[in-house]
Amino acid sequence: MLLFIFLPIISVITQSLFIDHEQVFVEVENCNFFGCEKAMVVDNEATEQLRAEQPLGRFVGLANYFNRAHLANSEIGTAWGNSESMGGFFKELFNLPLYRALAFTLVFTFTVTPLLIILGFCIAIGVNSLAQRVRGVVIFFSLLPMIVTPLVGSLILFWMIDSRGIIGSSLQLLFDDPDLSLKASATLTWVTLIVYGVWHAAPFAFVVFYAGLQTVPQDTLESAMIDGASRWERIRYVVIPHLAPLVTFVALIQLMDNFRVFEPIVGFNASAHATSLSSMIYNDLDGESRLLSSAATSSVLTIIGVVILLFPVLIRTWRDWDRKY
């Protein structure tokens, strides 16, 4: 716990309070195969001294949290002052990277989580009513979406939903619209990502609910049948109340999982239309720019987000616990 959770969090928080030293430049002449040109380079000797004096960089307090890449309070203030309508304000708000990412992350989390719980429950009920002989095979196939690595799964779908792919061209036929593209519009991209999210995570809910179904007290079910309860009434009044604690458990896990949505955005090359908190962090760390402080700040904000998100569920779990024992 101390080594793998506490210390990294401390390190991330520390990093988010600092920025790099001011760089000292010198102009030099660069020559290569293609000719010579004047260009700036970092004066390493001068910078070295600054680094030795303050190895962590410049302390800036919470400035990283309030800059444009994160909470952007001054930009929001300007937007509030300048925009004439709420619509105009929101347009400017969602033009800021953090809020754009947050919008998709929250929409994704709060549509995918309930949908996957419902779908997982339906699959579990369906499989549970199958004959014992075929159940093993059906369970295996139902679990496949979860077994496939998210990045690979989304890459496969990426090619299938391409306007020349099997799903893409079928949809064009179905809607009789040769220009229909799931990847070109923001709305359809969001829908695709959400469908993918449900497809990928439903097996998890299914497995948990299926295990729960095996523990439904048969006596209660039988007495309900004797009382003349229909199949639906038995599910509504016996099975669902019995599985309720499991719903809390699945919701808890999946809220956390979906809040850090990342792989499908990369797999679907969807960053033009959808960004998430995790993809923001990835972009900061990827490639040549390596914005460590910015990534650290986004990470701290993500941790805070997860805590806020899980608060209601945690309180509920704690109350349930309290009531039972």
Place this chain on the structure above:
Amino acid sequence: MFKKVLIAAAISLAGTHAAYASCGIEKGNVNILGNEFPAIQTIGAGAEACASDGVTITTNLTKEHKNIQVPSLTANPAEYTVAIVANSSIVPLMNDDLIQPLDDLIAKHGGNFNDNQKITIGGKVMAIGFMANSQHIVYRKDLLEEAGVEAPNTYEEVLAVAQAVKDKGTVQYPFGAAYAAGWGLAQEFNNMFLGHGGEFFKDGTAMPNVNNETGVATLNMMKSLTDYMNPDFLTLNNNEINAEWKAGNVAIMQMWGSRAGPLLDGDDLAPGVSENTVLSHPVTVGGGDIPATTLWWDGFTIAKNISDEDAEASYLAMVNAIDPSIMNDEVATQAVWMIDGYKPTPASAGVFATIEAGAKPYPMIPYASLLHTALGAELPDFFSGKESAEQTLADVEAAYMTAAKEKGFISE
């Protein structure tokens, strides 16, 4: 992961290169980090041929090299003794002072390479180049002939060619370029911006200079091109564009020289594609005379935080790897080599034409990658129709300023 890459690289390289005697290395460890494509694999194999008793040589050639080069060379001693870089990826190593000047090693050991292969920064040789690369126009001879148009010399003509091919109805989306959000889209902006005569930064400072008429003209030309592209263009990278080309769905495209070579000959191409594919030349835009593209070199650098013994061993192994004697028919098709004895092939015609046309090299400036990242993140809003060109360019500059302040390139 690292081990796997190492093993895979070792297997794929085994036996491709004749072993030389130990290349004059007595002892030392050489550990090479680099990108992964056939030309770099040839170089890696050339260095590995110098291994002998007391001299270990390993390579890690991976697409992820950019992400691991700074952390692994910051370690002391450095994880890798050699980093194979391009003109963009040498910059982070220079910024953090992680590679050493090669002048002393050259004076002591020499090497069979030309003076123009030396990459000098401020008078010191920091890298030795061995190949060049660029993006340029590739077209389908047959489709252009059918539509009755000539190969274009400007982007305005590219639009006309695309329209003619589209009118002919042979292909639905005649133009292709890697416009996927992120690095690729930003790179196309860079190309078009330079073609319009733009300067990325205000004279001698780190202040951005893209939110102006040149920037708007650049975006408008790119937008006009997207009318002839697959509507999914914001998700299509080089790999996907190449796949479309192989399927015969594209008539004209902007592609990397290093990636277009395989299109001239391969068994996974639709009938008629390979024999009609022409790697031509870059085009200009807006009446300018500088081609709308950038030039790139690949070369090797030697880490700073290593022992002198390892530095000498690394230098000797790499000099052996880029020796003119490596050149043969197969190696010649892998890249546009700067190495003596290389004879241009049809696969290199485009890159040579780019060099001759006087294209600018990709800027080797400490803060260029930050602007590149900001462009990649903000430009999609313009192409998806959410924002005006001016708003998008203002966002790019704002995003860049935030990042540049954090990195200390601009003071508050």
